[in-house]
Amino acid sequence: MSGGAVRQGGPYPSCAAAACRMVVGRRAGMGDAAFAPYLARQAAQVRERRATVADVQAQDHDRQLENAAAWSYLARRVGDAADPNGGLRIALPSGPRRTRALAERRRAGYRRRLMDLVSQARDAVEEVLADDTEHAVSTLPGRLCGLCRGGCCTRGGDHAYLTAGTLRAYMRRHPEMTDVEVVERYVASLPPASQAGSCINHTPAGCALPRDMRSATCNAYACESLARLLDAQRGDPAPRVVLVVQRSKDKWTHAGKDVDDRMVGIASLTEAGTRRFRMPAKHVATSDGIRHTDRCARD
Structure with missing residues (x-):
């Protein structure tokens, strides 16, 4: 079924692959009447997988x-x-091309998550924001990302990769702000509409969050x-x-x-x-x- 050296033995020879031997090994417990259709199904699945692999290749x-x-x-x-x-x-x-109005349930869920992260931030380890000055002299990375328009943002969902460490780092840079003010600053940065099937902060023009409010993941990922x-x-x-x-x-x-x-x-x-x-x-x-x-x- 899987290739390799064939082991002869009874009416159902098997190859040396462990998966093949396991399939043939079930014959003893099933009996020939039940094993024959089971083997046919397994063989059909193997053929289907091989055809799919060939098609993808x-x-x-x-x-x-x-x-x-x-x-x-x-x-x-x-x-x-x-x-x-x-x-x-x-x-x-390519990033998603359709824009959808931001639903109130997403906005409310985002606020609840931020409140939880702020409460955790008191004990969180501070994240180190990525330093991108190494490539700031060139416009090419920014142009490449702008052409893509956020293909890497689609897993951001309603969490936007924000963590307690992200919030703590922001709070340290703004000690004058209360916990509630921090949450509301993030909520106020939400766009009225975001890209369908992507991060809550993803807009046609890029991320709605200022860079110093984004997660280290968003600032550093390539x-x-x-x-x-x-x-x-x-x-x-x-x-x-x-x-x-x-x-x-x-x-x-x-x-x-x-x-x-x-x-x-x-x-x-x-x-x-x-x-x-x-x-x-x-x-x-x-x-x-x-x-x-x-x-x-x-x-």
Whole structure:
């Protein structure tokens, strides 16, 4: 069932894999009449899992081909003069695009949580807010995050990653404020509407909280795409151009055959600005032949 050396033994030979041996081992306790349909179900599940894995791998292969085609197109449009090294090539997720009015129940729940965190803050260990001055001289990280629009914020929910340590750090910086005033300052910072399916403070323009009120997680987190850029900027020479292929799924969506992961935009980033492109329809080679695609550049 799982591959590997086959062990002959009776009418149901098994491979060396532990899972396979466990399935065949149930025959003794079940009897042949019950074991035969059980084995058929197990075999069908294995085939289904293998087919799913193969499908995901094929989609990943197609995605890599699409990305490569888009990056090549961007490189031709930007030209070698912008970056003789060809630019840094990054695949970027997307934050949610729909905005929804903030429900009163979310606002009330947020206030209750803040009150609880403030009461815990008296005994909490203070969080150290991230120092981002290392990369403040470059606009590229901010441009990359702005293009994504919060793909990493979708797990923020109604807690916004705030902890007792976050509140204690804020209270230490503002000793003149009472506990109630601290809570109300956070509640007053809530936007009238936030991005659907995302953090309560997530707006189309970014986080509604000032940076010194955010959690250390929010101030310090770097997704894989941003981490690649920050790492490249430490190199010599640092990239002058970032070529971005953006896809529709957010940072937290797992890969799968039913996941909407279409290409939604292509862009080049420089210190001077962000330039979006429309890629013309092309024929792209895929694992199952040649197909027509026009999936790019809607913003």
